[in-house]
Amino acid sequence: MPPTIRRAVIPAAGLGSRLLPLTKAIPKEMLPVGDMPVIEHTVRELVTSGITDITIVVSGGKSLIQDHFRPNPALVDRLRADGKNGYAEAVEEVADLAREGHITYLDQQGPYGNGTPVLNAARNVGDEPMLVLWPDDVFVAEVPRAQQLISAYEATGCPVLALMPVEPAETHRYGVPVVKEDLDDGLLRITGLVEKPKPEDAPSAYAAIGGYVVTPGIVDELREQTRRWYEHRTGEIYLTDAINAYAADRAVYGQVIQGRWYDTGNPAAYLIAQFASALAHPEYGPPLRRLARDLDAGTDLSGAT
Ligand code: G1P
Numbered sequence: 680m681p682p683t684i685r686r687a688v689i690p691a692a693g694l695g696s697r698l699l700p701l702t703k704a705i706p707k708e709m710l711p712v713g714d715m716p717v718i719e720h721t722v723r724e725l726v727t728s729g730i731t732d733i734t735i736v737v738s739g740g741k742s743l744i745q746d747h748f749r750p751n752p753a754l755v756d757r758l759r760a761d762g763k764n765g766y767a768e769a770v771e772e773v774a775d776l777a778r779e780g781h782i783t784y785l786d787q788q789g790p791y792g793n794g795t796p797v798l799n800a801a802r803n804v805g806d807e808p809m810l811v812l813w814p815d816d817v818f819v820a821e822v823p824r825a826q827q828l829i830s831a832y833e834a835t836g837c838p839v840l841a842l843m844p845v846e847p848a849e850t851h852r853y854g855v856p857v858v859k860e861d862l863d864d865g866l867l868r869i870t871g872l873v874e875k876p877k878p879e880d881a882p883s884a885y886a887a888i889g890g891y892v893v894t895p896g897i898v899d900e901l902r903e904q905t906r907r908w909y910e911h912r913t914g915e916i917y918l919t920d921a922i923n924a925y926a927a928d929r930a931v932y933g934q935v936i937q938g939r940w941y942d943t944g945n946p947a948a949y950l951i952a953q954f955a956s957a958l959a960h961p962e963y964g965p966p967l968r969r970l971a972r973d974l975d976a977g978t979d980l981s982g983a984t
Contacts, residue, residue, distance in 0.1 A: 681836035684829050684892065687730045687810040689721055690796035692738035692787035697945045706741045708814045710949065713956035717943050718744060719773065720817045726780045728825035730810065733780040734803060736787050736796035745784060748777035790908045792915030794901045801898040808832060811918070813889030813944075817952055819959070820938025824890055831866055831934040832892040838925065841890030842867070842933040843940050847878035853886035854919050856933050865935030871923045885933065888940060891918065900924045 695707030708718035758767035900921035941952035
């Protein structure tokens, strides 16, 4: 039986350039989707899935993330004194979540690339597998995406990538897995990833969507890449390269995730995530649906923004 996964890493040091200028002062992880920031969706998902150690890898300009999760007893006292108990509870709930997930922060250090925060966090993880989730995605799923990944790891004892079906026109945005064998319940044996292929070059109809079970063997590959980087000082440290190096002679799996997936990493997708989440909200949903009906009936909104 492989060890249970208790630890997770959220790389959050990126510039959020695809969302500029919105993300000039606000970290993209702090943009709201529904009534919470994107990164809180990720943290809730991890805590619900039994993760008890979350490392958020940050860089300068990301202190709002820490402010969001930090307890604020003065604010809570003030709200209670004003009789605003509902708000006080909402503020406390976020700090409780951070405590349950035992969130710690690390400053990203090392060469550019999305493998570096994983290697940074691995120093604290030791010889254990860990979940790595990009904070770009929001999932609405009966079984949380993180839990689906953990189950796939428990079944295989091997690295696992979260996958979703992808339209051919979108393959250029994602890593697309080379599928060797289609097993039961959305579990696929894969032999590697092709990064951002044109539709005609895509090896399958799935995309890797920024959720990984990273095992010590993958961390060793990242360490080796980084060692080489310091020799030559060119290129970047990519998790995909480490996965491909590992997959050359060892088993790697993909798990097709059950649920709805919202990417929040580019402006159009972010707005869709916002809209969908507002529509699903018990309070905000009904007026928005009325607006959508009015629009269908031809109400002119030009000049309304
Ligand atoms: C990274 C990965 C890619 C994956 C994507 C998901 O790419 O390299 O395989 O499909 O995240 O968001 P990036 O978008 O950071 O270039």
